[in-house]
């Protein structure tokens with residue numbers, strides 16, 4: 001099992017990082033976690049195709065986690081030779097209307113979809129690429145996920161809990177994904193809460209942003225505290241739940257720096273497990 005790091009940054013582009021997006025690669029299928037800026041282009045640079053992804057989990061509807069979705073879904077549609085499964089998009093409300101209003105039959109991008117479906121030149125090119133008519137639509141199906149909800153297939157089970165971020169303006173979810181090859185807890189960008197601590201028990205890898213690390217002194221909370229996981233939050237989750245590995249994304253410090261900060265921890269409690277904060281366009285084995 002691999003984790004492809006597509007976007008390891010935050011909402012503002014940096015020299016090497018921008019936005020939040022990962023792909024959990026089970027070998028037989030890929031599960032996308034968030035779809036931040038540039039995801040589709042960066043996937044191509046990693047030799048990954050939208051056609052490999054049938055499932056997307058969106059943690060919350062901030063643009064650094066969702067803004068590339070139409071680009072991703074429309075390229076997937078354009079590459080679909082009438083042989084792809086539907087694209088299931090899970091996330092907190094309003095994920096269903098988010099999907100429908102962008103790439104649904106009456107969505108903002110409907111003229112693009114219909115022109116590629118119906119124009120003779122587009123059809124000719126499509127047939128040359130091995131497609132068969134009638135050309136399907138985007139096959140994107142949005143699903144509003146309630147906290148506590150579980151989604152299960154033959155190969156994985158995903159469980160969602162609500163986590164603190166920027167309520168009441170938007171809802172944020174963390175996802176635990178269990179597979180026969182291991183499990184991850186994807187926190188994205190949020191604070192911690194008792195429900196998350198419970199869900200974290202026994203998970204193999206925590207994938208999380210680590211914010212506030214460069215401004216926080218001692219145990220004084222900074223502006224990020226309670227809305228994004230900081231060093232004490234990550235130490236709490238990883239040590240209390242016994243998680244052997246932490247993967248830092250979304251503006252986390254570099255690996256060595258993060259490992260040192262987590263080891264030092266706070267109030268005499270530190271994390272001694274494996275820590276990695278990968279660069280974008282890299283993949284790690286889980």
Ligand SMILES: [Zn+2]
Nearest residue numbers: 060062165189
């Ligand atoms: Zn956010």
